[in-house]
Amino acid sequence: MSLLDYFKTKKAPTTAVTAKERLQIIVAHQRGERDAPDYFPAMKQEIIEVIRKYVQIDTDQVSVQLDQNDDKLSVLELNVTLPEK
Amino acid sequence: MAQIIVVTSGKGGVGKTTSSAAIATGLALKGHKTVVVDFDIGLRNLDLIMGCERRVVYDFVNVINGEANLNQALIKDKRTPNLFVLPASQTRDKDALTKEGVGRVLENLGKDFEYIICDSPAGIETGAMMALYFADTAIVTTNPEVSSVRDSDRILGMLQSKSKRAEEGLAPVNEYLLLTRYSPARVATGEMLSVADVEEILAIPLLGVIPESQAVLKASNSGIPVIIDQESDAGKAYSDAVARLTGEEVEMRFVNEEKKGFLKRIFGS
Numbered sequence: 281m282s283l284l285d286y287f288k289t290k291k292a293p294t295t296a297v298t299a300k301e302r303l304q305i306i307v308a309h310q311r312g313e314r315d316a317p318d319y320f321p322a323m324k325q326e327i328i329e330v331i332r333k334y335v336q337i338d339t340d341q342v343s344v345q346l347d348q349n350d351d352k353l354s355v356l357e358l359n360v361t362l363p364e365k
Numbered sequence: 366m367a368q369i370i371v372v373t374s375g376k377g378g379v380g381k382t383t384s385s386a387a388i389a390t391g392l393a394l395k396g397h398k399t400v401v402v403d404f405d406i407g408l409r410n411l412d413l414i415m416g417c418e419r420r421v422v423y424d425f426v427n428v429i430n431g432e433a434n435l436n437q438a439l440i441k442d443k444r445t446p447n448l449f450v451l452p453a454s455q456t457r458d459k460d461a462l463t464k465e466g467v468g469r470v471l472e473n474l475g476k477d478f479e480y481i482i483c484d485s486p487a488g489i490e491t492g493a494m495m496a497l498y499f500a501d502t503a504i505v506t507t508n509p510e511v512s513s514v515r516d517s518d519r520i521l522g523m524l525q526s527k528s529k530r531a532e533e534g535l536a537p538v539n540e541y542l543l544l545t546r547y548s549p550a551r552v553a554t555g556e557m558l559s560v561a562d563v564e565e566i567l568a569i570p571l572l573g574v575i576p577e578s579q580a581v582l583k584a585s586n587s588g589i590p591v592i593i594d595q596e597s598d599a600g601k602a603y604s605d606a607v608a609r610l611t612g613e614e615v616e617m618r619f620v621n622e623e624k625k626g627f628l629k630r631i632f633g634s
Contacts, residue, residue: 293555294554294555294556295555295556296552296555296556296557296558296559296562297555299510299511299558299562300558300562300565300566302511303511303514303515303558303566304566306515307514307515307518307566307567310515310518310519310522311518311522314522314525314526
């Protein structure tokens, strides 16, 4: 760091900030699938295909998530963003 | 009962073997009888870092298969008392490790040693899973870099679901973060994830921060665990980590950039 740097104002977020944000997202996603059963990815894919038979959607418009609320209850959450007509 | 500690990471090249060698040596230097076991079957390297590569006769797989007994395969460290190395096999593939076999060897080691350090291979295949399966404690070695942090999180998931402790519903594996190749100067300029960032993402207690250091290469060049080099930052940082591992409270060092003098600030460095 030299004298000139002292006069430069803060600019765009640093790459470390970008790295942290990207990691937070991917890690959260990863943890969501951590406890999912082995068949989960295949089931997710099939659900998407069934929806696609009727509505034109992209894969990223569907989120299928398994939430473990407590020991006895897990909730399969399906979230589909339908395209506007 | 011996404590089984796995040094793991998911990603390769982050410093598992360097850390295993340093931590095992550090524990032995504190007077604990310690053995460090190389689980990287087919790609043995711990022997090189420990400087005992020319003394390998029998290996881990020989012991599992009953072709040699433990005393024949264990290599006594020449430098540090209380320290032994169990080398990996260089020729066989990683499927030579079975749960029964590994369990039996660890149990036998447990009769004689206070600490068993398992140096895990990279990846999430048999060797890595075997290394973490029996662990009481896991040291998750991580670089402040996106792929390493992500892989560490994957390994944490494995520890919580695929370890013996998880399968048998026992108390969970103690997980610790060991952040290696840390460069405070680059953190200060926003080029590198900070300790706090990585701690926040992985959400496990911090065992130590090892600064990026030329001493690590020097140590591996000569086959002397870097913790022996107490002049170096890395050596001191590993000593601190070992102290924390044995329950001492030691303040973190080498996490902040060294203060530059006035002239350096003006003229750059």
